[in-house]
Amino acid sequence: MSTLNPYGKLDEAEQQRLAARRRTRRRIVIIGLSSVVLVAIVVATVFGVSESKDNKSGDKTTSSSASSTIRAVCNVTLYPDSCYNSLAPLAKSGNFKPQDLYKLSVQVAIDELSMASKNFVEHGVKKLNITDQKTLAAIDSCQELFSLALDHLNNSLSIKTTNLFEALDDLTTWLSSAGTYQQTCIDELESVSGVLTTFANENFKNSTAYTSNSLAILSSFEESIGALGAVGRRRLMSLGGGDAPEWVSFKDRRLLQTPSSRIKADAVVAKDGSGKYKTIKAALKAVPEKSKKRFVIYVKKGVYVENVRVEKTKWNVMMVGDGKDATIVSGSLNFVDGTPTFKTATFAVAGQGFIARDMGFRNTAGPAKHQAVALMSTADHSVFYRCTMDAYQDTLYAHSNRQFYRECNIYGTVDFIFGNSAVVFQNCNILPKKPMLGQQNTITAQGKIDPNQNTGISIQNCTIGPAANLSGVQTFLGRPWKNYSTTVFFHSQMGSLINPNGWLPWVGTSAPNTIFYAEFQNSGPGSVTKNRVKWKGLKLNLSATQVKKFTIGPFINGDKWIPATGVSYKSGL
Numbered sequence: 001m002s003t004l005n006p007y008g009k010l011d012e013a014e015q016q017r018l019a020a021r022r023r024t025r026r027r028i029v030i031i032g033l034s035s036v037v038l039v040a041i042v043v044a045t046v047f048g049v050s051e052s053k054d055n056k057s058g059d060k061t062t063s064s065s066a067s068s069t070i071r072a073v074c075n076v077t078l079y080p081d082s083c084y085n086s087l088a089p090l091a092k093s094g095n096f097k098p099q100d101l102y103k104l105s106v107q108v109a110i111d112e113l114s115m116a117s118k119n120f121v122e123h124g125v126k127k128l129n130i131t132d133q134k135t136l137a138a139i140d141s142c143q144e145l146f147s148l149a150l151d152h153l154n155n156s157l158s159i160k161t162t163n164l165f166e167a168l169d170d171l172t173t174w175l176s177s178a179g180t181y182q183q184t185c186i187d188e189l190e191s192v193s194g195v196l197t198t199f200a201n202e203n204f205k206n207s208t209a210y211t212s213n214s215l216a217i218l219s220s221f222e223e224s225i226g227a228l229g230a231v232g233r234r235r236l237m238s239l240g241g242g243d244a245p246e247w248v249s250f251k252d253r254r255l256l257q258t259p260s261s262r263i264k265a266d267a268v269v270a271k272d273g274s275g276k277y278k279t280i281k282a283a284l285k286a287v288p289e290k291s292k293k294r295f296v297i298y299v300k301k302g303v304y305v306e307n308v309r310v311e312k313t314k315w316n317v318m319m320v321g322d323g324k325d326a327t328i329v330s331g332s333l334n335f336v337d338g339t340p341t342f343k344t345a346t347f348a349v350a351g352q353g354f355i356a357r358d359m360g361f362r363n364t365a366g367p368a369k370h371q372a373v374a375l376m377s378t379a380d381h382s383v384f385y386r387c388t389m390d391a392y393q394d395t396l397y398a399h400s401n402r403q404f405y406r407e408c409n410i411y412g413t414v415d416f417i418f419g420n421s422a423v424v425f426q427n428c429n430i431l432p433k434k435p436m437l438g439q440q441n442t443i444t445a446q447g448k449i450d451p452n453q454n455t456g457i458s459i460q461n462c463t464i465g466p467a468a469n470l471s472g473v474q475t476f477l478g479r480p481w482k483n484y485s486t487t488v489f490f491h492s493q494m495g496s497l498i499n500p501n502g503w504l505p506w507v508g509t510s511a512p513n514t515i516f517y518a519e520f521q522n523s524g525p526g527s528v529t530k531n532r533v534k535w536k537g538l539k540l541n542l543s544a545t546q547v548k549k550f551t552i553g554p555f556i557n558g559d560k561w562i563p564a565t566g567v568s569y570k571s572g573l
Contacts, residue, residue, distance in 0.1 A: 073101055077216035078450070079209040086112075086210060102217050103157060106175075109210035110153045113182070116207045117146040124199045134192045134338050141342045142185035142200075148312065148350070148378065149181035153211070169454075169557045172218055173380065173422065176453035177400040179211045180420045181378075183449050184399070188340045215452035260320050260358060265298035275300060280308045280319075280329065287314045294318055299359065301326040307333060307346055310379070314351035321359035324388040324409065328360040334369035341394060345376035352401075354382045355565055363391035367413060367436040373397045377421070384408055385567045391416070392433065398423040398457070402556040406567055411467050415445035417457060418481065422556050424458045426569060431467035432475050432497060441470070442504055444478030446485040451514070456486030458550040461570070464526065465495040473497075476504040480515045480537075488550045490520035491573070498526030501533050511535050520547045548573055 067088060074083035086108045087101065125139055152174040159167050182204055189197040267283040268275030277283040280299060287295045294316050301322040308329055310317055321327025331346030333339045347361045354377070365372035374391040375384075380401035388409040389396045395412035398419035408428045410417060413435035417425075432441040443464070446457045457478075466475075475497045478487050502519070505511050515537035519529060529540050539546075552558035553571045562569050 070101065073217055073220060074213070076220040077213045079213055082206060082209045083213040083216075086206075086213070102214065102221070105210065105214040105217055106153055106156050109178070109207060109214055110150065110157070112210055113146065113150060113153065113204075113207040116204050117143075117150075120146075120200060120203055124196060124203060128196060128199070130193070130196065132192070134340075135189075135196065137338060137343065138188040138192050138340045139196075141188050141340045145181040145185045145342070149178040149211075151312065152178040152181070156214070168218060168222055172215065172452075172454045173402055175211060175215045175218070176420075176422075176450070176455055177378070177380075179208060179215070179450055179453065180400045180447070180455070182208050182211065183420075183447075184342060188342055191335070191340070212450050212452070215450060219452040260298060260322050263296060263298055263320055265296045265320070267295075267297045268300070269297060269304075270300040271302040271304065272300075279306055280304055281306055284308070284310060284314060284317070287317055289313045290315050292316060296320065299327050303328045303330050305330050307331045308348070310349040310351045310354055312350040312352075316353040317351060318355040318357070319359060320357045323358050324360045324386055326360075327358065328362060328388075330362050330364060332363060332365045332369075332372070334363070334365035334372035336369045337365075341371040341373065341397075342376070342399075344371060344394075345373040345397060347375050348373075349375075349377045349379040349382055352380045352382075354379045355385070355567075356383070356387050357385045358387070360388040360390065362388070363395070365391070367392040367439070376419075377401075377403055379403075381561050383562065383565050383567055385565075392435065394418060400455075402558075404552065404556065404558060404562060404567070404569065406569060412443075413441050414439060415442050415479070415481070417443055418445040418447065420447035420449065420453070420455045420482070422455050424460060424550075424552050424556055424558070425462055426460050426552070428459075428462045430459070430462055430464045432464075432470065432473075434468040434470060434473060439473075440504065441473060441475040442479045443476065444487050445481040446478065446487045447481045448484035448486045449482045451484050453484070454555075456488065456516070456550065456555070458555055459487070459489045460491055460551065462489075462492045464492060464498065464524075466497045470497050474499050477502050477519075478517070479504040479506050480511045480517075481506060483512045483514050484516070485511075486516045488516075488518040488520070488547065489522055490518070490547050490550070492522045492527075494522055494524040494526030496525040500528065500531035502529065502531075503533050503535070503538060505533075511537055513537055518542050518547065518550075520544075544573055 070087050071084055074080045074087065077083045087104055120142070130136060130139070156171050156174045159170060186197065186200055189200050267277060267286050269277045269280055269283045271278060283297050290313055292315065295318070297317065297319045299319060299321045306329065329347050333344040335341055335344060344363065346363050361375040363372040363374040371394045372391055374395045375389045376397035376399055378399040378401060382403045384405045386407045390411040392412055393414040393416065395416040396410055398417065398421040400419065400421050403421050403423040405423070405425045405428055409431060410428060411431045411433055413433050430443060432443065435441055444457050448455045476499050477489060503517060513536040516539070517537055518539040520542055532538060532540060549555060551572045552562065552569055558569065559571055
């Protein structure tokens with residue numbers, strides 16, 4: 001990946017130098033802000049104090065002091081120069097308020113991405129006169145990804161709260177996703193066109209940097225309040241203004257515990273004609289746009305050969321089948337035959353609040369077709385309960401936002417749980433299959449691209465065992481897809497199929513020091529850690545307090561939204 005892209009891969013030495021500079025800057029700024037600037041931030045943002053109209057005590061911030069404040073805050077970002085240069089116009093105002101810094105940083109990211117998206121088509125795609133079908137398909141993916149990124153940036157400005165710190169979970173998630181969408185476009189282009197990738201890296205350099213800067217500003221505010229000993233922040237739901245979306249009721253909470261045949265569904269899909277619809281895609285057309293009320297689709301047993309997309313405007317859909325081995329959605333799109341990875345999913349979900357129960361999702365392309373996704377979710381607050389995901393390479397694309405998987409079976413070979421969401425797997429069966437001759441199995445490939453993102457893969461109380469005879473096949477817990485790859489296995493049962501080294505490098509013989517991998521109190525022959533790789537980023541002696549950060553409550557704020565779904569779960573360790 002070219003280093004022109006702020007979210008791209010750097011060589012390890014450069015990454016270490018960048019991380020060291022960032023840590024030094026952050027320590028200096030936190031100390032300074034905690035004693036001076038953050039007094040204003042805490043008063044203005046946490047307690048909602050507005051500036052008095054008749055203030056005669058000289059509280060108006062001068063342009064020079066505002067400029068100094070911007071410079072100080074920007075020094076904690078990965079790209080301090082781009083941060084300051086984009087936010088400095090605020091210094092001209094005599095009514096500068098620290099919380100404006102965050103709003104302005106998001107606005108400049110929106111403006112830049114909007115301009116860069118238009119420029120990408122007009123000065124990149126059209127001028128290069130691209131006719132290759134694989135490249136055109138990747139460009140189509142990019143268009144969708146840019147739209148999703150802009151949606152999430154706009155959500156970060158329009159959230160219904162006057163208290164910035166109340167909404168940090170939501171804001172950090174949406175900004176993390178906005179950065180992930182932009183990086184996914186670059187990843188897709190990399191696989192098909194070197195020329196277009198170079199252009200895109202340069203074209204989106206500022207928009208990705210500005211998104212990263214917004215994340216860093218939020219992170220520094222939160223850390224500085226912690227340094228001052230401020231009262232812990234509260235968390236709000238992403239729908240704004242309350243602790244639960246409007247569809248929640250006692251009846252709705254029981255939906256997932258009701259037998260499929262007894263559910264009162266809004267739409268019934270059946271291959272035999274006993275329902276209103278014969279395809280899932282047809283039933284999804286009946287879902288109202290951006291509804292805050294739950295829409296239930298019952299899919300009767302059968303194999304539905306179709307590629308399904310729950311679009312971003314289809315909110316709060318719940319899809320219930322007759323069992324993970326009875327109701328199956330099947331497809332075969334794959335990278336080798338010309339479909340970008342992001343578009344290969346048999347079942348793809350973008351609409352927030354999606355729930356699936358008792359269904360199977362599979363991609364039958366086979367190992368020779370390489371990337372072929374069975375299920376992809378980029379939907380915030382999505383839940384998959386008692387489901388099966390079955391493919392080979394890249395089975396489950398947990399792409400972005402906050403996700404939860406409970407009691408699912410996940411089959412695959414290479415990187416078969418991957419993406420850059422904040423995701424928790426509980427009580428799942430993780431089942432490596434037999435790969436192509438000469439391939440090695442890697443269970444996870446986590447794609448965290450920025451240290452301020454709240455993303456990672458958390459695998460709790462799961463069972464890892466072979467789905468086939470894996471004699472002669474090496475199986476690893478994962479490999480670091482990006483520089484800040486974050487994956488934690490804890491309280492899980494690991495069979496003897498796990499290689500004693502545990503983890504596999506992405507390239508070379510080591511991994512960036514900036515990754516965060518951890519194993520905690522696992523069991524079984526594969527859990528023995530004495531021969532694990534000697535990576536600085538692999539943590540084998542974490543405390544329970546440190547691991548608890550990756551449980552459902554703190555990691556995906558699940559105590560706020562999962563109870564309403566009716567899915568059983570464990571909040572902590």
